[in-house]
Amino acid sequence: MASSIVFRQLRDVIATQEELVEKLRRQITELEKNSVSRVEYEAVVKKLEKEEKEHAKTKSYLAKESEQLEFALGEIEILAKQLEREKQAFDNALSSVKNKVLKESIQKDKLKSKCTEIESHIQKQEDILNSKDHEIKELQHFVNKQKQTLKKQATDFKIQKQQEYYMAKVLGGKTKKSFK
Numbered sequence: 001m002a003s004s005i006v007f008r009q010l011r012d013v014i015a016t017q018e019e020l021v022e023k024l025r026r027q028i029t030e031l032e033k034n035s036v037s038r039v040e041y042e043a044v045v046k047k048l049e050k051e052e053k054e055h056a057k058t059k060s061y062l063a064k065e066s067e068q069l070e071f072a073l074g075e076i077e078i079l080a081k082q083l084e085r086e087k088q089a090f091d092n093a094l095s096s097v098k099n100k101v102l103k104e105s106i107q108k109d110k111l112k113s114k115c116t117e118i119e120s121h122i123q124k125q126e127d128i129l130n131s132k133d134h135e136i137k138e139l140q141h142f143v144n145k146q147k148q149t150l151k152k153q154a155t156d157f158k159i160q161k162q163q164e165y166y167m168a169k170v171l172g173g174k175t176k177k178s179f180k
Contacts (some may be wrong), residue, residue, distance in 0.1 A: 036044075
């Protein structure tokens, strides 16, 4: 009996310890979820240091580029003034060229009109030639048809002559036999 009481007490102690162990495991798991490992922390710190160095380089690069930009803007202003002068000269030259083009355009229109007349005449001539060509083809077809008809008639005539000759020969042979 005393041993069964001790056994129950031990069992209760073990059950209590198991509950505490399980509770501690859950707490550890929860802590692991909510905390960052030292390796991860050090990696983030290194990354931050690297980004700070990159930022410093970028800042230096930006200062250098800003200086170059200011210089370029000064050159752009000079070039813009030069471009304006050249634009004015170009406009003057363009006006002169436009006048010349207008004169040439009038001349071109006259030539186009003549070309259109010539093309119309050529088209009429081509139509006449096509019509004559078509007529020639029809006549050739008619001639070919006539040739075929004549060949057939000649063949029929030969056959008829051969038949007459054969009949004459056969009939002539029977007449000779009947006289004997």
